[in-house]
Amino acid sequence: MSINLRTVYAFAREMYPKLSTEHIQYGTAGFRGKAEFLDSVMFRMGVLATLRSRFRSGAAIGVMITASHNPEPDNGVKLVDPKGEMLEASWESIATDLVNVSDQELEQQVAKIIKDNNIDITSSSIVYVGMDNRYHSPRLLKAVADGVIALKGNVREYGIVTTPMLHYFVVSANTKEAYGKPTEEGYYDKLITAFKTLRNDQLENGNYKNNLIFDGANGVGARKMLQFIKRMQNSLQVTVINQGIGQGKINEDCGADYVKVQQRPPKSMPEVEPYTRCCSVDGDADRVVYFFSNDKGEFQLLDGDRIATLVAGYLMDLVKKCQLDLRLGLVQTAYANGASTDYIVNELKVPVSCVPTGVKHLHHKALEYDIGVYFEANGHGTVVFSDHAKSTVAEAAKAGDKPDAKIFLKIIDLINETVGDAISDMLLVETILNHKGWDVKDWISTYTDLPNQQLKIKVQDRNVIATTDAERVCVKPEGLQIEINKAVSNYKRGRAFVRPSGTEDVVRVYAEANTKEDTVSLAHEIGILVQRLAGGVGPELVHPNNAHL
Ligand code: 16G
Ligand code: MG
Numbered sequence: 001m002s003i004n005l006r007t008v009y010a011f012a013r014e015m016y017p018k019l020s021t022e023h024i025q026y027g028t029a030g031f032r033g034k035a036e037f038l039d040s041v042m043f044r045m046g047v048l049a050t051l052r053s054r055f056r057s058g059a060a061i062g063v064m065i066t067a068s069h070n071p072e073p074d075n076g077v078k079l080v081d082p083k084g085e086m087l088e089a090s091w092e093s094i095a096t097d098l099v100n101v102s103d104q105e106l107e108q109q110v111a112k113i114i115k116d117n118n119i120d121i122t123s124s125s126i127v128y129v130g131m132d133n134r135y136h137s138p139r140l141l142k143a144v145a146d147g148v149i150a151l152k153g154n155v156r157e158y159g160i161v162t163t164p165m166l167h168y169f170v171v172s173a174n175t176k177e178a179y180g181k182p183t184e185e186g187y188y189d190k191l192i193t194a195f196k197t198l199r200n201d202q203l204e205n206g207n208y209k210n211n212l213i214f215d216g217a218n219g220v221g222a223r224k225m226l227q228f229i230k231r232m233q234n235s236l237q238v239t240v241i242n243q244g245i246g247q248g249k250i251n252e253d254c255g256a257d258y259v260k261v262q263q264r265p266p267k268s269m270p271e272v273e274p275y276t277r278c279c280s281v282d283g284d285a286d287r288v289v290y291f292f293s294n295d296k297g298e299f300q301l302l303d304g305d306r307i308a309t310l311v312a313g314y315l316m317d318l319v320k321k322c323q324l325d326l327r328l329g330l331v332q333t334a335y336a337n338g339a340s341t342d343y344i345v346n347e348l349k350v351p352v353s354c355v356p357t358g359v360k361h362l363h364h365k366a367l368e369y370d371i372g373v374y375f376e377a378n379g380h381g382t383v384v385f386s387d388h389a390k391s392t393v394a395e396a397a398k399a400g401d402k403p404d405a406k407i408f409l410k411i412i413d414l415i416n417e418t419v420g421d422a423i424s425d426m427l428l429v430e431t432i433l434n435h436k437g438w439d440v441k442d443w444i445s446t447y448t449d450l451p452n453q454q455l456k457i458k459v460q461d462r463n464v465i466a467t468t469d470a471e472r473v474c475v476k477p478e479g480l481q482i483e484i485n486k487a488v489s490n491y492k493r494g495r496a497f498v499r500p501s502g503t504e505d506v507v508r509v510y511a512e513a514n515t516k517e518d519t520v521s522l523a524h525e526i527g528i529l530v531q532r533l534a535g536g537v538g539p540e541l542v543h544p545n546n547a548h549l
Pocket of ligand 2: 068069282283284285286287
């Protein structure tokens, strides 16, 4: 095979010219922005994924076209590495450089990547591409595919899939052991088989009722949930709202981000009985949160921290019941509610660590344990099991004298370990609640969340803020942390931090305290400090979640 790098330039110039000279940066989860400016980014990511596949000896690399929970006009791209993880950090800067060079410099830049990484450009490669259901996604998918073709690579298009499905396809194609088949049916089959076995015909138990309202955010999660329903028969009775077919824009007034941030049900929520279990996923179905209304009609949220504690507590019980010598740990971010951390440490007695925001950081840390449970408060998370943990559980299940070990083995099967998967996480929560005989009231009564509030502050340059210690301490601008400490010390159970967003040009403020009033006041004080010391623009403090109390 002979490859002429001129082709890359020719394609770029003719079909995917770079329209903007504004510098774009690989964010927390890839590139994201207004869809009309992304054609050249997508073409170049097709090129990059092919190079990455050749660099990794022909292993499948994934490219997912989605802007997750962002509004409909946005789109974005997430890259998936061979084991189903997110793109390795050292390649993020390679990706950033590649999308920022001019069309004229592109050929030379590609040659540089090949040389720097010693890539055999004639070797085999395969890129798996999936997309969400935004109307501009098919156009951007073609751009990615053309990037692959420009380097004579192979591309496999999966069409509309959730982000975690694409992660699953990549990892199952690349792993020799039977993780599952890299097809849509293979994915349904893996999860549904495990779920049904765990149900064991016991559809209801104690306070647990077998029905659920599922808010699909008008995104791909809704479509895939409908496919699940067809295949699950009645093992779970699900009503899907915000299906996104015909009407309703992706993430608009619905979905996990809206529900978590606004602290209210989706606008289109039908009348339901108090305490009806409901969940919301985001546009690409890698996040899930639960919610319900109590008998006073008050909205109650069960977010990622709640899912984390539920899952960690349940797995800890299984480890104990099966008498296995496995180390279980839980990974959170600074956004985790202080009450959840207290509960984990004091009640569950599970070691907990805190890492910077972004799934890649949580995932990485979770791999240090035999069983690593990680969740962001926003509902993004999963569980990872070491090979040692898997073989230990499998052996115990084979021994036959521990029925719980068989359950444990199926639980591992039910979990999409590659990345947070809203549908797999939801099936896991349903399984645990069913086994415990719990309804949402039982679940929420495990601990009481501290009131908390977030603000976003517009600044001239968010990079004037630098943090350390998993974003809990601010080291730049000088003096800000001292002022934050002073403010916090005036509030009972007060805690606050500031960090630059990785997805928007703003600084985020988080505050929690013993009472609602204190929380509002603390957040406000910190917001003012950021404006004063970090070059805030505009007098307004924006409350993304006013009602987060
Ligand atoms: C991205 C991250 C999410 C994180 C969020 C923070 C992934 C796949 N997604 O959506 O985990 O919570 O960014 O956004 O890592 P922020 O930096 O704007 O606060
Ligand atoms: Mg998402």
